[in-house]
Amino acid sequence: MKKRVSIKDIAEKVGVSTALVSYVLNGKEREARVGEEIAGKVRKVAAEMNYQPNLIARGLKFGRTNTIGLIVADISNPFFATLARSIELEAQKNGYTVLFGSSDEQLDKSQNLINTFLNRQVDGLIITPVAGSQSQIEELKKKGVKFVLMDRGFKDVETNVVVTDNHEAMYSAVKLLTEKGYRKIGMIAYDTPLTHMQDRIQGYKDALRNAGTRFKSEWLKKVPYLDYKEHVADAIAQMLKKGDELDALVFATNSISVQALKVIHARGIKVPDDLRIISFDESDTFEFFYATITYIKQNLNEISEKAVQLLIKNINATAPKTAKVIVPSSIVLGQSSK
């Protein structure tokens, strides 16, 4: 890159001191009693020379860069891509620019992105943490970095966090099925200790218990995040063996749902006649499935707003308190749960 135009370059061109240029470009010409004419000239020359304020330097001086770093777990998943866009819109409303990184659900990438963002002097971070990253998050706390976890958190680490009402949402979805008299209800979830998944699983179990149904361990299949597709196919094959058919299946994420629907479609299973279905989160693909799908709709806009607002509040506070924000979701009814 060519050399950046500096305040000194402008000062030399206009024939004034660098201090005067600095006052003008930082909007402090009145305090410094700079005349309007000379202030105008400085601004004009700065524009002509295409001066770009060095926000890193300004960040060091004023303590702010008005930039938020967002680390999502997998940018190629439409759920996170939508969330990222929503975060970006809310940040923009508040005068912040968002830079994203994608950790790909991998610990080393997560650490690398955290370092990259901190070295680039962002004012704070919004993170959807990956499994096993407790120590990375604890390190952030220790360093006094301003951050908010989103979508998921850790049981044992107290942090700012904004999440959906995961337990409540899955509880309500399963209750919908038990109230129609269905009892043999299976669940496919990801195999991860992260709280969002644990809360969804607990919501499912609690709804069964409250309906007087004893949970059977073979009703719950946990699939690994990597190569979940094969495992979803296997899980459905095992769960829908002839002779002990389930009444219904709930899926813990939209990726699992899309994959499960493909398998169900391919196996010729009729929804809802042979099997009732409820998904956590939606997908564009649902629109083309022969039956409309009942799903838990997270309020992504509210999650994003709350996360950005909580982060900004923390950036501005000297001794901020830790907050946990739970955002209510809703259920969109389709034919699949009839």
Add this chain to the structure above:
Amino acid sequence: MKKRVSIKDIAEKVGVSTALVSYVLNGKEREARVGEEIAGKVRKVAAEMNYQPNLIARGLKFGRTNTIGLIVADISNPFFATLARSIELEAQKNGYTVLFGSSDEQLDKSQNLINTFLNRQVDGLIITPVAGSQSQIEELKKKGVKFVLMDRGFKDVETNVVVTDNHEAMYSAVKLLTEKGYRKIGMIAYDTPLTHMQDRIQGYKDALRNAGTRFKSEWLKKVPYLDYKEHVADAIAQMLKKGDELDALVFATNSISVQALKVIHARGIKVPDDLRIISFDESDTFEFFYATITYIKQNLNEISEKAVQLLIKNINATAPKTAKVIVPSSIVLGQSSK
């Protein structure tokens, strides 16, 4: 944030000079003849104090930050989200970290992100430019910023660019239809001067001409990027009026295709019996449409690889030549074009 641990802090703790610590942490202890024992101690103390190299300062000193800024047009579009992930994987292979921003197809956001990235000292940029951003791109050239355009470019601005064979791809798709004897072929595209769209439209027209069919202006509908959904519905309503039915429709992007398929589905039009269809790019939703969809498959991995490699080549070159890389695509045959 708490104060960053500096080289000076480490030097004081170990009881050596800052120069010595700097040699060790930059892997230059041999050149500086630092003994192994003391080098080991410096590294140990640096790790204990959780020293993070200041990459901005290092970037200023060594001229590199090993960071690429990626500006995509709309992160909530699965096409760009997939591309972003692919860029990230390729960059990682080459030792670079990627930070993304989404311009939302908006000029001011595009400029803002360019400024944000440059102020954060990225080594170079990969950009899918938005309509009307020629002057932003020309400014980058003038400043000597290393960058590569991806997916789209400008007719009048010579830059590094990596694109699909847009003209060839759409030409082949329409030829597939004319060879089966279909002549009345419509197209729905975005209304934008960006080259990728212009090339796709020209490919469509050229294929018609070469098949001896005179193009009729009412066969081509250009919809605005914002609220394209309504416009796609209107376009299909106009194009499929009774009495002058089209034989086939080609769609210039996956977003347009998904929306068009919804409308076609809702109107009870039978694909391929009443209407043949070819899409540019794929979508997860296609899997649930009652007919398999024929689509042009861009080689996103190769586009990403080429873009990252071209950028890195430019970062390392002192007087790099401008390159235009065209990546071949393929057609995936489904029932919809029969």
